[in-house]
Amino acid sequence: MKKTRTRFAPSPTGYMHIGNLRTALYEYLIAKSQGGDFLLRIEDTDQERYVEGALDVVFNTLKATGIDYDEGPGKEGDCGPYIQSQRRDIYKKYAEILVEKGAAYYCFCTKERLESLKTSDEALGTGFNYDRHCRDLDPEVVAMNLAAGIPYVIRQKMPLTGTTTFTDAVYGDITVENKTLDDQVLLKSDGLPTYNFANVVDDHLMGITHVVRGNEYLSSTPKYNLLYEAFGWDIPVYVHCAPIMKDEHHKLSKRNGDASFFDLVAKGYLPEAILNYICLLGWSPSGNEEFYTLGELEKVFSISGISKSPAIFDIEKLTWMNGEYIKRMDDDRFLGLTLGTVEDVFKNAGAAVPAPEVLKKIALLVKTRISTLAEIPEKIGFLAALQDYDTELYCHKKMKTDREISLKALGIIEKAFGDSPEVKENFVSDKIYEFLLGVAAENELKNSQLLWPLRTAVSGLPATPGGATELAEILGYDETMRRIADGIARLS
């Protein structure tokens, strides 16, 4: 049994979209689940599409997600170079071998001729197919043209009759009539290979055993098989994946302005949550467990769980999963990720930055209440600066409070705090809570009739991360008293 080898072969466009990333992930997982190698190959045969810095996007994304490659640019193995533009001579050689074998031929047709062919085909309403004008050129003519330096391409010579069948690990056997196959270009007039050709040559030379890619290549796969057969090479296992969709009709794409991996990270999503979620889009594990680390996936992933139909990217579920990752994260890592953000909220509001321990408490308060890191500022802004609010907030049926009761309650709290140095000395949530319950009882008030007004006065919000006493502790005695006084003023 040959060692499993897969490859991620992006063309450097400067944008790593979620679909590409998932393909890379599946390729990586297939290799790792079978103890194999995962390689990175850059497909930059289209010189017109060259984008500066695009390679870094690929490298950075793989790095951020932990998808390490065993061979590739910067990590040379035995099959380099791993950048197609540096393998130019290889393709030419193999294209010529194919010509010798009679499976390909030189074509000297001009672009103009092909254009007119195309327009007449379109007029007929059929798809374009090369008319095979040069397929049976006299060898002497070919030699003369070549000697004269006339530009040429090399085309694949498709069988005119019969059928070709290939097997896909996801879709099963697929058969097509050979006569529907176009004599596609293998080597372009600039001497560089087309994607279809470079792919086959490189996959063979690099020992790729599983070709994983989007199912838009399903219809060109018969041509691949014919190529492998013409060379006498082993045909790899094909694994075609259905796309990730933005909605019912559109794929996720840069054109549609859809988020790339780094866009999502910038929006507060964690790389491991993104990876976990997209893995589940189009693949399902054998049990009901949905949470997997990359390491766990390397063990449980299997091709049989890959689905045939497209999956719509559901940001709601990703958001939920991201929230779960945040909740399960250990506090130290969470603090490392968020303390700076919390501090900035105070700086940006022009408020005094609280002590480090307080900053920590604030961050932890918010930990179970956010789904993305980006939600932090909006959740805690009120701690830095109390915004104007409507006294209607003091009215709450279930808490049995209204403006009148609230005014009374705030007065009671203000006095109780002022009269109790021991509370001021030890202004922590538990103590305050205990203390206020006592105060409520003494005044024959429901707990909620004291706590709701306090929370409202201290926050000015209908909902807050943390209860009245937690917020009071964070704000500290002085600021709490100030906000209580402010509340009393508003209610008077």
Next chain:
RNA sequence: GGCUCUUUGGUCAAGCGGCUAAGACGCCGCCCUCUCACGGCGGAAACACGAGUUCGAUUCUCGUAAGAGUCACCA
């Protein structure tokens, strides 16, 4: 248009001839509770359609419909 593929709740999906058709997100209700959230419990919600095959079809076959892909010197 030709060729190819796809079709289970709003979404992701399990199912691989016999099930009250899993689970998750979202939604709704209840409980917990110093607000919100977390957590717990419960609920509504699906086999595109039509023929076959079969004792029996979500599952197999063939049509139909709807969607998608592909038909470049782009990948």
